[in-house]
Amino acid sequence: QVQLQESGPGLVKPSETLSLTCTVTGGSTNSSNYYWVWIRQPPGKGLEWIGNIYYSGSTYYNPSLKSRVTMSVDTSKNLFSLRLNSVTAADTAVYYCAIHSSSWSLRHYAMDVWGQGTTVTVSS
Amino acid sequence: DIQMTQSPSSLSTFVGDRVTVTCRASQTIDGNLHWYQQKPGKAPKLLIYAASSLQSGVPSRFIGSGSGTDFTLTISSLHPEDVATYFCQQSYRIPYTFGQGTKLQIK
Numbered sequence: 001q002v003q004l005q006e007s008g009p010g011l012v013k014p015s016e017t018l019s020l021t022c023t024v025t026g027g028s029t030n031s032s033n034y035y036w037v038w039i040r041q042p043p044g045k046g047l048e049w050i051g052n053i054y055y056s057g058s059t060y061y062n063p064s065l066k067s068r069v070t071m072s073v074d075t076s077k078n079l080f081s082l083r084l085n086s087v088t089a090a091d092t093a094v095y096y097c098a099i100h101s102s103s104w105s106l107r108h109y110a111m112d113v114w115g116q117g118t119t120v121t122v123s124s
Numbered sequence: 125d126i127q128m129t130q131s132p133s134s135l136s137t138f139v140g141d142r143v144t145v146t147c148r149a150s151q152t153i154d155g156n157l158h159w160y161q162q163k164p165g166k167a168p169k170l171l172i173y174a175a176s177s178l179q180s181g182v183p184s185r186f187i188g189s190g191s192g193t194d195f196t197l198t199i200s201s202l203h204p205e206d207v208a209t210y211f212c213q214q215s216y217r218i219p220y221t222f223g224q225g226t227k228l229q230i231k
Contacts, residue, residue, distance in 0.1 A: 096167055107158075108215055110173035111158075111160075112173070
């Protein structure tokens, strides 16, 4: 079964770039079976879908973040990545990676596997 | 963006009670609605997908229903381990959006 693990700096300075990776085990980032997803949750708040990426490299980003977000897949290392530039305190959150099947008929794109999350604080 | 509104925001009830959480979409999303359970300090866990399909391994006391704009998550008999926050999420249109959450506690 696919498992996901986020990693990256826990502290980022304002105006700098947040960079996170999600390491995949039990599955391949070169697989056409999944979309690889990033979601975040500010402290004490709800969930925000950041975007997703397919193995081919095609991406879908939340328009609210689109100008600052870049996602990529590294099939040689079996991981996918998130970069968010020009961060502010509003980007402080727990960041999750997740997956959903690329087949609509399976679960209508529900996210059925999640990483444990990594906390990122934006502060000087 | 499609707005997802959950109610109530929080509720407190007794073990064994029937619990109902509702989720309303700002436009029709057909059956593209999912429910997640999140316990403190943990990642969300998928409970129900496509409005009414039970995810593998999830107890049958969790029941989803609805279509169009109005959806319901029912816990038929509350267990102590059901203390959590519950979120709905639509996958009808990008950007996928979540409800604000319903925090469930036990009296």
